[in-house]
Amino acid sequence: MTDKTFYIETFGCQMNAHDSEKVIGTLVHSGYTQVETPESAGLVVYNTCSIRDKAEQKVFHRLDQFKRATGKGKVFAVIGCVAQQEGERIFEKAPHVSLVAGSASYTRLPEMLVQLEAGARRVTGLSLDTEETFDTPFTRRDNPHRAYITIIEGCDKSCAYCVVPFTRGPERSRTSESVMREATELARAGYTDVQLLGQNVNSYHDPSPAGWDFATLLDRVGRIPGIRRVRFTTSHPRDFVKEIIDAIDENPALCNHVHLPVQSGSSRVLGRMQRLYTRDEYMRRIEWMKGARRNIAITTDIIVGFPGETEEDFQATLDLLDQVEYDSLFSFKYSPRPNTAALAMEDKISEEEKTRRIMIVNEKQRAIQIRRNSGLIGTIEEVMVEGRNEALGQWIGRTSQNRTLNFTRPETDGEPLTGKYVPVRVTRAGPNSLVGECVMSVV
Numbered sequence: 060m061t062d063k064t065f066y067i068e069t070f071g072c073q074m075n076a077h078d079s080e081k082v083i084g085t086l087v088h089s090g091y092t093q094v095e096t097p098e099s100a101g102l103v104v105y106n107t108c109s110i111r112d113k114a115e116q117k118v119f120h121r122l123d124q125f126k127r128a129t130g131k132g133k134v135f136a137v138i139g140c141v142a143q144q145e146g147e148r149i150f151e152k153a154p155h156v157s158l159v160a161g162s163a164s165y166t167r168l169p170e171m172l173v174q175l176e177a178g179a180r181r182v183t184g185l186s187l188d189t190e191e192t193f194d195t196p197f198t199r200r201d202n203p204h205r206a207y208i209t210i211i212e213g214c215d216k217s218c219a220y221c222v223v224p225f226t227r228g229p230e231r232s233r234t235s236e237s238v239m240r241e242a243t244e245l246a247r248a249g250y251t252d253v254q255l256l257g258q259n260v261n262s263y264h265d266p267s268p269a270g271w272d273f274a275t276l277l278d279r280v281g282r283i284p285g286i287r288r289v290r291f292t293t294s295h296p297r298d299f300v301k302e303i304i305d306a307i308d309e310n311p312a313l314c315n316h317v318h319l320p321v322q323s324g325s326s327r328v329l330g331r332m333q334r335l336y337t338r339d340e341y342m343r344r345i346e347w348m349k350g351a352r353r354n355i356a357i358t359t360d361i362i363v364g365f366p367g368e369t370e371e372d373f374q375a376t377l378d379l380l381d382q383v384e385y386d387s388l389f390s391f392k393y394s395p396r397p398n399t400a401a402l403a404m405e406d407k408i409s410e411e412e413k414t415r416r417i418m419i420v421n422e423k424q425r426a427i428q429i430r431r432n433s434g435l436i437g438t439i440e441e442v443m444v445e446g447r448n449e450a451l452g453q454w455i456g457r458t459s460q461n462r463t464l465n466f467t468r469p470e471t472d473g474e475p476l477t478g479k480y481v482p483v484r485v486t487r488a489g490p491n492s493l494v495g496e497c498v499m500s501v502v
């Protein structure tokens with residue numbers, strides 16, 4: 060391959076987005092230049108997600124489009140979760156692909172690229188058997204103010220619906236020293252907002268002799284000079300301990316937002332899902348949050364239509380939504396995934412019924428959000444400015460609770476505010492965002 064240009068397209072969660080940042084950094088370090096279209100690239104990288112739906116079909120469809128649109132002579136690489144799941148089958152279905160690699164093999168990417176440059180027709184990185192996490196000093200970050208830091212990769216749980224343990228392999232935590240070093244370097248480089256990432260951040264266990272748990276790591280990252288906001292995602296209720304809430308209470312740099320996926324409000328369904336907690340155990344964690352000194356926003360994920368979910372189970376989920384009053388949620392229709400335990404379960408729920416249930420969930424949640432957001436009118440929130448919406452003449456801000464709060468600041472409309480922290484009074488509320496006006500000087 061003489062043409063050392065690449066194009067990358069990314070699907071999926073923040074872990075995948077951050078993997079792409081690392082892959083880009085690694086490629087650039089290996090002498091490649093990123094270009095904006097597949098047509099102009101020598102190497103086309105496709106970072107895939109397989110969490111739901113007919114992800115595999117979509118990938119093959121897109122690969123086919125790439126081939127048609129871009130013609131011959133290019134190298135195609137499929138990475139990420141569909142790559143791990145489908146493995147060498149990708150070569151059969153899309154013979155123009157020459158590299159297939161899952162996330163546990165990205166440390167070997169430079170080596171795989173050298174093999175391709177040397178004329179190898181096909182290379183794979185599909186082993187899940189790695190102790191290593193994909194730490195790279197070359198990460199190319201998309202945003203100049205907010206940065207992701209991976210603290211743990213993979214997942215050792217076995218939720219009956221979930222493909223992640225098969226696509227991302229077993230849990231591997233990074234050493235606390237390496238996380239702290241990365242966070243400190245980011246702070247020095249001017250990043251003020253960091254997000255700790257992992258499939259299950261709160262099962263973090265420092266493999267070094269320091270032996271920090273997640274709450275300790277979270278607190279220490281929040282104490283690095285220059286770091287003003289620390290978020291983390293995603294948490295598993297089973298491993299969610301009170302110390303995390305205590306850390307948030309003690310340390311103002313830790314955002315007052317917790318995403319705690321519940322999936323279902325029915326203990327019977329939770330059992331079938333192999334979630335390892337009951338509704339009551341989950342609610343105890345919610346009570347810790349509601350009892351905290353800080354006003355912690357709580358968000359969640361819900362799956363409707365898991366095999367065997369009865370009307371009564373579904374009503375239990377609706378009742379949970381009323382009980383918790385989440386600040387926001389992601390709702391999904393159950394979708395059967397390869398290799399998972401739920402695939403063989405009886406009592407599948409029809410597509411129509413799943414649609415009916417998800418619409419009811421979303422409608423209920425919308426009303427809850429309107430109510431909760433309206434309660435914020437008149438309050439002053441500190442936002443980090445993410446950008447500007449010229450059409451509306453508004454700045455786009457985000458609160459510590461992870462709400463979008465768009466605002467005006469008439470006297471300084473020419474001044475760049477992006478990346479700054481400003482106090483904003485909330486004047487209007489919708490279901491998904493707030494509007495306000497800046498009330499004081501810019502910090």
Ligand code: 5AD
Nearest residue numbers: 220221320360361391392393394396
């Ligand atoms: N079907 C539907 N939703 C799923 N999720 C994970 N696997 C599936 C599946 N097979 C949802 C869960 C999880 C979120 C990231 O995606 O709610 O928390």
Ligand code: SF4
Nearest residue numbers: 071072108109110140
């Ligand atoms: Fe999708 Fe899960 Fe892979 Fe993220 S880890 S890209 S959500 S399948």
